Amino acid sequence: MRASDRIWVALDTPDLDTALQxxxxxSGAVGGYKVGLELYGAHGPRVVExxxxxxxxxxxxxxxxxxxxxxxxxxxxxxxxGVSLFTMHALGGPTMLTRGVEAADRxxxxxxxxxxxxxxxxxxxxxxxxxxxxxxxxxxxxxxxLRLAGMARDAGAGGLVCSPLEIRxxxxxxxxxxxxxxGIRPASTDVAGDDQTRKATPARAVADGADRLVIGRPITxxxxxxxxxxxxxxxxxxx
Numbered sequence: 001m002r003a004s005d006r007i008w009v010a011l012d013t014p015d016l017d018t019a020l021q022x023x024x025x026x027s028g029a030v031g032g033y034k035v036g037l038e039l040y041g042a043h044g045p046r047v048v049e050x051x052x053x054x055x056x057x058x059x060x061x062x063x064x065x066x067x068x069x070x071x072x073x074x075x076x077x078x079x080x081x082g083v084s085l086f087t088m089h090a091l092g093g094p095t096m097l098t099r100g101v102e103a104a105d106r107x108x109x110x111x112x113x114x115x116x117x118x119x120x121x122x123x124x125x126x127x128x129x130x131x132x133x134x135x136x137x138x139x140x141x142x143x144x145x146l147r148l149a150g151m152a153r154d155a156g157a158g159g160l161v162c163s164p165l166e167i168r169x170x171x172x173x174x175x176x177x178x179x180x181x182x183g184i185r186p187a188s189t190d191v192a193g194d195d196q197t198r199k200a201t202p203a204r205a206v207a208d209g210a211d212r213l214v215i216g217r218p219i220t221x222x223x224x225x226x227x228x229x230x231x232x233x234x235x236x237x238x239x
Contacts, residue, residue, distance in 0.1 A: 032057025
């Protein structure tokens with residue numbers, strides 16, 4: 001896999017034109033794009049369709065978390081759009097995860113598109129041990145991530161979203177997982193108002209076993225996003 005293919009850019013904006021202009025500018029320089037709650041909430045399936053029309057891989061990160069039947073229906077709807085990756089929150093439990101994966105696979109087969117990888121989100125990278133304790137989840141974060149990783153594996157998830165600090169430990173628990181890792185900060189980048197508490201450089205994350213790196217502000221807020229993406233790919237290759 002090329003270093004650039006590991007980079008998935010977070011299109012965290014409610015403005016569709018801005019997102020698509022950025023995707024056009026980065027075409028061929030990154031592996032795909034993450035569509036989160038902000039952009040999907042503003043434009044729904046249209047943003048996926050527009051990115052797919054450009055030949056881009058699409059990772060829809062909605063962290064589905066509801067009763068199993070509702071998550072199954074939502075996962076199926078995303079699969080029909082042809083997304084490459086989608087997320088469910090592991091705290092929804094094993095039945096929810098299993099139903100989501102199975103429904104997505106069936107819907108993709110019926111639509112004649114590739115099956116998406118259903119990813120389980122373990123613990124958000126913005127959470128600290130203290131915040132985990134505040135919501136009543138037994139910590140520390142590193143232990144909670146491993147418990148949820150094992151559960152997701154047994155429930156049939158295709159991979160995990162985890163912070164850079166848990167990559168190696170998670171890989172031991174879920175060896176075949178596709179590991180998608182946010183909280184990535186290039187060595188030369190300082191992000192103003194950074195809310196990521198568990199983070200690492202691109203080279204370190206890949207060396208530890210990450211498959212895909214979700215990178216937003218270091219690219220999207222750069223004066224030259226294409227140059228920033230290319231620099232990150234070069235950093236990965238050097239590492």
